[in-house]
Amino acid sequence: MIDIGKKWAWGLGAGFVAAATDAALILTVDGAASPWVVLEALLFWTTGGWFVVASETGLGRYTHGIVATVLLNLPWYLVEAFASGHPEHFPPLLGMSVVFGTGFGWARGRASSEPSGRRATNT
Numbered sequence: 001m002i003d004i005g006k007k008w009a010w011g012l013g014a015g016f017v018a019a020a021t022d023a024a025l026i027l028t029v030d031g032a033a034s035p036w037v038v039l040e041a042l043l044f045w046t047t048g049g050w051f052v053v054a055s056e057t058g059l060g061r062y063t064h065g066i067v068a069t070v071l072l073n074l075p076w077y078l079v080e081a082f083a084s085g086h087p088e089h090f091p092p093l094l095g096m097s098v099v100f101g102t103g104f105g106w107a108r109g110r111a112s113s114e115p116s117g118r119r120a121t122n123t
Contacts, residue, residue, distance in 0.1 A: 010107045011104075011111070014107035019043075053107050055068060062105035065104035
């Protein structure tokens with residue numbers, strides 16, 4: 001049996017780690033970035049991590065994490081890469097989604113692990 005509270009906690013934690021990482025990257029690349037942009041990234045990744053870890057698709061945990069994260073980021077790809085006229089931003093954005101999605105998949109596995117320490121086989 002999967003404890004929903006455990007999934008929520010792992011999802012929020014994984015999302016917060018992704019959020020802090022993205023905020024640090026934004027501030028490193030563009031020190032003049034608006035605080036609103038940084039806040040937007042923090043809120044997106046925190047809630048995105050929660051959603052990916054807590055949601056169900058029937059896919060394996062890593063596949064679920066990557067696919068769900070890439071799908072959630074489709075609007076970012078459009079705005080930050082193509083609509084802004086910078087298609088060269090697409091590969092790093094996609095790469096970050098895959099890395100964060102893999103992390104969310106790992107967190108999903110941890111949240112779904114059985115109390116005995118063994119991981120559930122259908123995660």
